[in-house]
Amino acid sequence: MIEAELESLNFTDAPKMVTPTYPGPKTAAALELSARTESMARGGGRMPIAMDQAFGVTFKDPDGNTFIDLSAGVGVSSVGRCNPRVVEAIRKQSESLMHSMEVNSSKRTELAAKISEIMPDGLRGDCITFFTQGGSDALEAAVKFAKRVTGRHQIIAFHGGYHGIWNASNALTTGTAYRKGFGPFMGGVIHAPYPYAYRFPFDTSHKSAEQIAGEYVDYLLNTPYTAADDVAAVIVEPVQGEGGYVPPSPEFLQILRKACDRSGALLIVDEVQAGAGRTGKMWAVEHSGVKPDMLTFGKGIGGDMPMAGLVMRSDLAAKIPDGSQPNTFAANSISAAVALTNISILQDPRLDLVNRAHTLGLEAQERIRSFNSPWVGEVRGRGLMIGIELVENRETREPLSREKLGKLMDYVVGHGVLMIPCGRYTNVMRVMPSLTIPRSLMFKGLDIFGAGLASL
CATH class of the missing domain: 3.40.640.10 (Type I PLP-dependent aspartate aminotransferase-like (Major domain))
Structure with a gap:
């Protein structure tokens, strides 16, 4: 019952890409205008994303592509965007x-x-x-x-x-x-x-x-x-x-x-x-x-x-x-x-979002480990604050190259999922969605990430 309620607080078609290439023409124009008029000193200034509408853990760009957001605006949207x-x-x-x-x-x-x-x-x-x-x-x-x-x-x-x-x-x-x-x-x-x-x-x-x-x-x-x-x-x-x-x-x-x-x-x-x-x-x-x-x-x-x-x-x-x-x-x-x-x-006892973050986080970590990707050195975290350390070699722990990380990011964004890297070598992908994320969207997003790892 709770899962159905949480699903209703999102765009129902996520993820869905309607343009043949990404970014689409309207998004590309928005990015070009931003680059000419806004400082790119901000953290996500050069990311190939433009948000036009948002609901829950989903958002649409100016072209109508619909994304699952596993970043929650870097942990900001704890209860989802535009919660009623x-x-x-x-x-x-x-x-x-x-x-x-x-x-x-x-x-x-x-x-x-x-x-x-x-x-x-x-x-x-x-x-x-x-x-x-x-x-x-x-x-x-x-x-x-x-x-x-x-x-x-x-x-x-x-x-x-x-x-x-x-x-x-x-x-x-x-x-x-x-x-x-x-x-x-x-x-x-x-x-x-x-x-x-x-x-x-x-x-x-x-x-x-x-x-x-x-x-x-x-x-x-x-x-x-x-x-x-x-x-x-x-x-x-x-x-x-x-x-x-x-x-x-x-x-x-x-x-x-x-x-x-x-x-x-x-x-x-x-x-x-x-x-x-x-x-x-x-x-x-x-x-x-x-x-x-x-x-x-x-x-x-x-x-x-x-x-x-x-x-x-x-x-x-x-x-x-x-x-x-x-x-x-x-x-x-x-x-x-x-x-x-x-x-x-x-604090709503009916939703129990804080305890749910603990259990859902454990499930998410298990799903990521199940990919058995050679590029994953470690999966760690508490609750819905999960880090996936990506490496070239599990034995040496050499950080994943910028080239491979770029390809992975292109794949994930191109298939309708937003994730943001962090870490001292920018090789840690973080899973930090809103606490209201439905299980269905969580695992859709993670499976796209897993497919991206497999494509490297």
């Missing part, structure tokens, strides 16, 4: 209040209270939310506030991390494309290894990658002469996103928590991509049982409208001076109304 309940919330709120500058508004305050209710243990019921428009903004605020409340200035982040593309947030991020030629960034950032077991640089025959990486941070924080002598916070993704969809065991965050407690540094979890139910729990940090001091959110909480923020323990928030961080458009009333609706859909 969200559309109604936008309509209703737009008739009463939209922009309210930074004074209190009923929807903004209602959302702050709801966020406090759904936070992980350690923040739930005793926290304050600072709203922003995007994840980069939330991380900027996290760094600024951590320095203020601790009186310290250094930040520890991790290799493979992605936390944004402004100043402090870009200093935390390690992707070459985001850094090269743009520096210098904020000083005082120390990068440590993330427990990416598949490509971990150290011997793991006696200790796990999680133990080694966690203990290294403990060493930095709590040993003399490491130069990490003024650390305000450790900022970590509980499941690493752009760095390759890497889900560490709970032990890693548990070691970080103890190390921070010993040193007095704050533990900040970046849940912008992993949060909002994607990993089978509302927040990915909940898989570890660790209590964070701060948490950043975005993407899936806002869905079709811009919404992000930083959540802090109340005692920490009390140390931030009033009026020290103005943000004109944060928690616009329409965005707040949409976020409240998204949360209500994620």
